[in-house]
Amino acid sequence: MEYPKAIVDLIDSFKKLPSIGAKSAERLAMYVYSNLDMTDIEEFSTALINVKKNLHKCKVCGNLCEDEECEICSSKKRDHNTIMVVENIKDLYVIEKLNVFNGVYHVLDGAINFQKGIGVEDLTINELIVRAKNPNVKEVIIATNATLEGETTARYVKTLLEGCDCKVTRIAHGLPVGGDINYADEVTVLKALEGRRDY
Numbered sequence: 598m599e600y601p602k603a604i605v606d607l608i609d610s611f612k613k614l615p616s617i618g619a620k621s622a623e624r625l626a627m628y629v630y631s632n633l634d635m636t637d638i639e640e641f642s643t644a645l646i647n648v649k650k651n652l653h654k655c656k657v658c659g660n661l662c663e664d665e666e667c668e669i670c671s672s673k674k675r676d677h678n679t680i681m682v683v684e685n686i687k688d689l690y691v692i693e694k695l696n697v698f699n700g701v702y703h704v705l706d707g708a709i710n711f712q713k714g715i716g717v718e719d720l721t722i723n724e725l726i727v728r729a730k731n732p733n734v735k736e737v738i739i740a741t742n743a744t745l746e747g748e749t750t751a752r753y754v755k756t757l758l759e760g761c762d763c764k765v766t767r768i769a770h771g772l773p774v775g776g777d778i779n780y781a782d783e784v785t786v787l788k789a790l791e792g793r794r795d796y
């Protein structure tokens with residue numbers, strides 16, 4: 598005998614999440630039924646809907662926001678002439694948590710990966726070049742991951758930025774080869790940022 602349809606539907610929904618297999622999905626669905634009250638469930642479902650309905654990407658940097666521009670891009674306290682290039686939004690928040698960078702960001706939406714067919718046109722590299730060509734921009738810090746894809750992307754961005762007046766730097770020390778900003782501890786990321794060099 599199968600679970601009632603409502604449970605089966607919930608299991609199927611949980612299975613859509615990363616690293617949730619059939620067994621975990623089943624456990625979560627039963628947990629929801631047994632342990633959460635109606636208020637919890639309503640909050641949960643509203644949060645799920647809002648994350649998609651209210652959020653979109655900042656038209657300048659690609660960060661998540663509820664308005665046209667994110668808080669960072671619209672802040673007068675930030676240095677808009679220093680742009681840190683990261684692969685994805687999660688990396689931006691890793692760096693923000695350190696409280697050491699006062700510039701602005703550019704989220705590439707991934708990295709060049711020929712095997713997976715991810716090329717320049719799938720990323721926001723062209724938008725970055727347009728931003729970097731603004732004569733006020735002094736430095737572009739390439740903070741893509743220390744992986745093959747991150748390095749390939751960094752080199753490509755560097756090549757496209759040749760001819761721009763701005764300085765191009767790459768975060769370096771601390772991040773191990775194959776390292777992903779997301780999994781590095783804060784001290785490592787901080788050192789990588791401090792140790793950036795001309796690129």
Ligand SMILES: [Zn+2]
Nearest residue numbers: 655658667670
């Ligand atoms: Zn922004």
